[in-house]
Amino acid sequence: MLSAGYGVSHTKYAFLSKQLNQLGYMVIAIGHELENDPPLSVSGNLYETRSENWIRGAETLDFIKHSLASTYQNYNFNDLLLIGHSNGGDISSWLANAGKDYIDTVITLDHRRVPLPRRKDINVLSIRGSDYPADDGVLPLKKEAKEYSMCVKEIPESRHNDMTDYGPKWLKDEINRVIDNFLNGSSCRVNS
Template identity: 35%
Template sequence: MKYTLFAFLAASFLVIGCKTQNTHNQIKDYDVKLDTLTMFDQSRSRKIPVAFYTPKTDKPISEQQVIIFNHGYGFNKGGDYFVYSYLTEKLASKGYFTVSIQHEQTTDQPLPTEGHLQTVRRPFWQLGSDNILYVLNELKKIKPELDYKHLILIGHSNGGDMAALFGNQHPNLVYKIITMDNRRMFLPRTSLPKIYTLRSNDYPADEGVLPNDEEQKKYHMTVQPTLINHNHMDNKGSENEKEILNNFILKYLSER
């Protein structure tokens, strides 16, 4: 895959300047409400904290789409489902019912850093995939009015690997997957769910994770390079970096 700096900059300016056409985008953005809930998966005896970023509205939003966000590895310290608020709040302000899952617990084993990472980290991604499935099923019970036919998964780094694994395991449950620099789990080669991935400027993906040029054309997958560091894709990024990421993601959400 060959990219040029010129092409990237042109794409960036285009995205920043365009208005997305998604039905959830409003002339005036919604105010955002934050709620938290700790779910409990009895089958695994596991607590799953979640944060709900939702638009404040007087009337229900018709066919309101659901976004499940998955954070990057946080060394089991907790609170990671809040550290992408620049994005989760933006998504909620556009009318999306946005759920951010806290995948790690302080008692979990640390993420392996040695060995064949695609193998030794697979159980951790499986835990995340199982968390997503549990939260999705519970959400259908408590919020049956939401649009689950167009479920969107977004994940950064290790959370992107979880989203990619979920897409490989449950393609019929997902409409779009957007990864932010996942590096280990191969992206589904499929036209549905629709696949988009934003890449950092400092860390390459493992061989086979990203589609080649032929696969991108065949399945209409988007691999978008950026000039943003891997570790600047959460709240640590600059305001300009956050704006670039938000605009790319809103553009992908608007596409049919």
């Protein structure tokens, strides 16, 4: 399940959808915003003020999982890959932290607010841009990354807002390469 970033259409991640399709995944691209939703807050404690949005997004993912599992019986809905950009990565991390046992892998593209899951039963990759830092506690400490086999990769000279179809080809290619290597069990190094 691919969760779009805030203000970006769920249709603007075709480079990811095509890559995941080639790797054998069915991709369900989700836009989490409705026209009548309040805008995301930009002041105060953003973890607190945005949590309602992440809760709704996680509930949406859970609903879609349960709704589609009976329709698409040839796909495994008990070992899901959640992938999300920015706010979509926060939503994916929120759901993974909720203790759901049907999540196998979480991949985030430069999410910044919700801590990555620290669970041995979930594979975690976070691809980082180089223009905005994540909030404290979002990314694992080196010790945690090793303990939980989490992979965090910064792509030098990449920008948060370019991690969509609007971004440069070199960045989309590099994101896809890192994801491909991670999902195929190869090294998680950005430049090999």
